[in-house]
Amino acid sequence: MTKYFNKMESYKHALKYCLIFLILLPGACREKVVDNSPVDARVSQLLSRMTIDEKIGQMSQIDPSFAGGPEQLKKAVRDGRYGSILNLFGIEKVNEIQKIAVEESRLGIPLLIGRDVIHGYRTIFPIPLGMAASWNPEIVKKAYRISAIECSSQGIRWTFAPMIDITWDPRWGRIAEGCGEDPFLASTLAKAMVEGIQGDNLTDPTSVAACAKHYVGYGFSEAGRDYNTTYISEPVLRNVVLKPFKAAKDAGALTFMSGFNDLNGVPASGNEFTLRQILRSEWGFKGMVVSDWGSVTEMISHGFCANEKEAAFRALKAGVDMEMSSFTYAGNIKQLLKEGKIDQELIDQAVRNILTVKFKLGLFENPYVQPDAQKQILNPDFLEHARKVARESAVLMKNKEKALPLSPKIHSVAVIGPLADSPRDQMGTWCFDGQADNSVTPLTAIKEVLGADKVNFIKGLQYSRDINKAEFAKAISLAKQSDVILYFGGEEWILSGEGQSRGEINLPGAQDELINELSKLGKPLIVVVMAGRPLAIGNVLEKADAVIYGWHGGTMAGPALADLIFGKESPSGKLPVTFVKGSGQIPFYYYHNNTGRPASAKSWTPMDSIPVVNPQSSLGYKSFHLDYGFTPLLPFGFGLSYTTFKYADLKLSAMSMSASGSINVSASVTNTGEMDADEIIQLYIRDRVGSITRPVKELKGYKRISISQGKTVEVEFKLDAKDLEFFNGKENVIEPGEFDVWIGPSSVEGLHGEFTVQ
Numbered sequence: 001m002t003k004y005f006n007k008m009e010s011y012k013h014a015l016k017y018c019l020i021f022l023i024l025l026p027g028a029c030r031e032k033v034v035d036n037s038p039v040d041a042r043v044s045q046l047l048s049r050m051t052i053d054e055k056i057g058q059m060s061q062i063d064p065s066f067a068g069g070p071e072q073l074k075k076a077v078r079d080g081r082y083g084s085i086l087n088l089f090g091i092e093k094v095n096e097i098q099k100i101a102v103e104e105s106r107l108g109i110p111l112l113i114g115r116d117v118i119h120g121y122r123t124i125f126p127i128p129l130g131m132a133a134s135w136n137p138e139i140v141k142k143a144y145r146i147s148a149i150e151c152s153s154q155g156i157r158w159t160f161a162p163m164i165d166i167t168w169d170p171r172w173g174r175i176a177e178g179c180g181e182d183p184f185l186a187s188t189l190a191k192a193m194v195e196g197i198q199g200d201n202l203t204d205p206t207s208v209a210a211c212a213k214h215y216v217g218y219g220f221s222e223a224g225r226d227y228n229t230t231y232i233s234e235p236v237l238r239n240v241v242l243k244p245f246k247a248a249k250d251a252g253a254l255t256f257m258s259g260f261n262d263l264n265g266v267p268a269s270g271n272e273f274t275l276r277q278i279l280r281s282e283w284g285f286k287g288m289v290v291s292d293w294g295s296v297t298e299m300i301s302h303g304f305c306a307n308e309k310e311a312a313f314r315a316l317k318a319g320v321d322m323e324m325s326s327f328t329y330a331g332n333i334k335q336l337l338k339e340g341k342i343d344q345e346l347i348d349q350a351v352r353n354i355l356t357v358k359f360k361l362g363l364f365e366n367p368y369v370q371p372d373a374q375k376q377i378l379n380p381d382f383l384e385h386a387r388k389v390a391r392e393s394a395v396l397m398k399n400k401e402k403a404l405p406l407s408p409k410i411h412s413v414a415v416i417g418p419l420a421d422s423p424r425d426q427m428g429t430w431c432f433d434g435q436a437d438n439s440v441t442p443l444t445a446i447k448e449v450l451g452a453d454k455v456n457f458i459k460g461l462q463y464s465r466d467i468n469k470a471e472f473a474k475a476i477s478l479a480k481q482s483d484v485i486l487y488f489g490g491e492e493w494i495l496s497g498e499g500q501s502r503g504e505i506n507l508p509g510a511q512d513e514l515i516n517e518l519s520k521l522g523k524p525l526i527v528v529v530m531a532g533r534p535l536a537i538g539n540v541l542e543k544a545d546a547v548i549y550g551w552h553g554g555t556m557a558g559p560a561l562a563d564l565i566f567g568k569e570s571p572s573g574k575l576p577v578t579f580v581k582g583s584g585q586i587p588f589y590y591y592h593n594n595t596g597r598p599a600s601a602k603s604w605t606p607m608d609s610i611p612v613v614n615p616q617s618s619l620g621y622k623s624f625h626l627d628y629g630f631t632p633l634l635p636f637g638f639g640l641s642y643t644t645f646k647y648a649d650l651k652l653s654a655m656s657m658s659a660s661g662s663i664n665v666s667a668s669v670t671n672t673g674e675m676d677a678d679e680i681i682q683l684y685i686r687d688r689v690g691s692i693t694r695p696v697k698e699l700k701g702y703k704r705i706s707i708s709q710g711k712t713v714e715v716e717f718k719l720d721a722k723d724l725e726f727f728n729g730k731e732n733v734i735e736p737g738e739f740d741v742w743i744g745p746s747s748v749e750g751l752h753g754e755f756t757v758q
């Protein structure tokens, strides 16, 4: 009996301790939310168990170099002080720190490991501006899938891509990272990029969270000077700048990044209008917002916040969930809460957004990287795809008397120029992890095609900015001994990208002089420009027989360019951005509004034609520059081919549509040349009269189609009235009236039709 009572006693004790334990375990006794989706329920359950410090920890992201050392980082993770780490990579390192988060921190919340994987991880694709020139969302999506497979194999499950800032300014170094000037093209590519990065199933270990950046307006930095102020009217914001972000949100982008810029007087990381009203409330974005590096504290320099406490307050109120690499949240949120300046729900919502991303990625189930994933790096199929993307991105700008393609049987070529054999430069900006050793340069690829003995190589200039002409004589002599001159120039990678804006966007160094010398030799001169921005290359276009714009084409730029030079395929890329004659013409974008005094060829008075002693006269009184005229160097959508295409038979399924209807617009396109090739067929419209002035043209559709030699394809576009909607300063409207429509090969050519909206 005593034994029995002793046993009962010990059961009672056990029960008592169990109860105390359950009460002490925060939230453990709370009822689980069962009427939500599983992720919501798990988030709520976990949130209910978190202390305020753990919550603030989730809202903080750190770069290990700021942690005070590896042991300090480990301790902080163990204490739940970080929700995410950026720039930590490598299987062992990631697994080690993740193990601490999962097994040694109180709640075992896995870390989100982030990194900039902008256009490839180890297999480097062309810079995004180059990829945009392919006008091929399918290959772009695959490029980003490959990037995700490679980076996730090293533990990265969050990338700060896609960068989808529209810009009108080639001086801005970050033009390289985006999709160019057009909201429609950029939106289709933003969708492709997000889908590629995130894959079909978020919990797959190769799925990576995308981050649409930089929200928003950063591409409008005044004078193209990085981080500069931006002023954007609401119609331009909504009709242009926000479009690709909306597309990224609709494609399911899990995260957004608030930018560095001050937009109409309010910094992006403290901007309630863009973050709370537009992103969250109008668009219903449920994901997480991270601030760009230090942009929360930078609100102090902007003169928008007096101190870090106010910066934390403003950012949190605006809707920044996680702070990147500054620590105003860690230092101030608790106090702000205590003072009643913010309420608990604001913090909880931010943490909820962060945890949701982690649950959606399956990090709680599979926090670790599998070591065998490493095999996925630089897989030959990936490299083949990089070659294809680089090929489709290159734009043929000039081809006088069919100077290209060259016969692979040619006896000798002179390969000259600072970028002919510059493995790092061809990778372009923003590739932390790409390795120059993996790049195949044009020189290597050309030698591969022709045999090394037929290639006479000299750089002529050692790097793109070089002004030392010591090698000019040798370069000229080698050129004289060769049948054809191939010049590879442009910009070093470091001249574009973050913080790398230029005032003048000419070909740097003595490159123009070298090209001038080479052009005097009476040999075919082919110039390939490899650059991170659209350069003002008027001189090159004048002096060279053929020009290919290859951008910074990535790891496989060399073989891709050789494929085009020797005619394995025709160039097929088209410009995603207007090329200007010089910096003074900026901004120049094809969808500008009309002036009251539009210029024409007849009305332009070129500066040199003005008599020296000129009596006051009108000089036309039209909208042009005396020196540049009124047209750009090359228009948006432009790109030549080795073959020719004939556009005919524009047809409209109806002459009018209702404000909820649609019409089909079609044309036939015939390959009238001598080679199978792809053509990028573009659909533009113009809304002739609006409640606010409307752009002279707007891209509303495009298709890249392979057309065999001699064949004709019928191309049809469906134009919904919804596609004609725009924000007029007060609301979104589809306004009745007359519209022009064009189907053509660029923004300045095409078959014309018209229709009305009732």
Ligand code: NOJ
Pocket: 116, 160, 213, 292, 293, 498
């Ligand atoms: C600053 C850049 O603006 C942003 O694009 C990038 O993702 C972060 N740094 C992290 O490296």
